[in-house]
Amino acid sequence: MNIGDVAKATGISAKMIRYYEDTGLIRAALRTYSGYRVYTENDIQTLRFVRRARDLGFTVKQINDLLTLWRDRGRASADVKQIAMGHVAELETKMRELKEMTETLRHLASNCQGDNRPDCPILMSLGNAAPDAPVPPLRDRKKTRGFERV
């Protein structure tokens, strides 16, 4: 099978398959004399594994570790579980962050009229002062050293 067929079969683009090979995530495919990559069913299994792990949000590094365990018949399932649960913890941290953001934004937006008028609590919250507020007189600013251009 050529790389294009494999891409269709696995849902990973040919670009990415080459990239995964470059970065060592998957083994280099055999080549025809003319240089085309040739894939076996076994390679496709591996790529499907990669695809599913990717869909679960694992990083390439984690996928690498999982692949190693997958190939290791003497593995301990505890090792697999540890990677998975570590990843779950990461995902949940990310989720908490997103949740906080959405809650804040929803709260601000709920107080925004959303009409033709400029008043908006969202902008009020983002900036304390008007953006074009007059610059304070020079004596109130820390003196700059040297002269200003422009």
Added chain:
Amino acid sequence: MNIGDVAKATGISAKMIRYYEDTGLIRAALRTYSGYRVYTENDIQTLRFVRRARDLGFTVKQINDLLTLWRDRGRASADVKQIAMGHVAELETKMRELKEMTETLRHLASNCQGDNRPDCPILMSLGNAAPDAPVPPLRDRKKTRGFERV
């Protein structure tokens, strides 16, 4: 104020301040004759705005739009609200995806013994077959054109 002071005052690294200037998110700062960037209180207000928007997960593009509205006294709050709610929708999509991932993983992990034995539903789910499964005989595979190296 020099860039370092501004970095401290706004919580944005000097690196990022220069980057925002390069990419046009913020206006180019004035310079002293020796080339140092000089910031006014007004600039700092803008950067604080950027910082808060960034903390809420807005992309630089969205922050750009928000800044434009912020500076526009004739804005309609509806435009601001639309950006915010669009962003909320994106965040919630992301959250749903993460939630699905964690649920899948938690489910798989809950069925994993996490002991010394190799059997693991997580790996089972990722790969349908054993990675080193024997390659099917040649006649079952699509014939490759040309000869194989290696």
Added chain:
DNA sequence: GTGAACCTTTCCATCGTTGGAAGGTCAAGC
């Protein structure tokens, strides 16, 4: 006048992915 602490620009790297350019290969139709 010297040293520390700043500042400047430029380049490189990250992560996962996509795109393009320039060129070689293959199969099919004529």
Added chain:
DNA sequence: GCTTGACCTTCCAACGATGGAAAGGTTCAC
């Protein structure tokens, strides 16, 4: 045999946001 189009190859660049290092200039306090 020749052309065409679909495939393949490598290399190079970009995204977004950030960090880092190198190599050099500036400012300030002692």
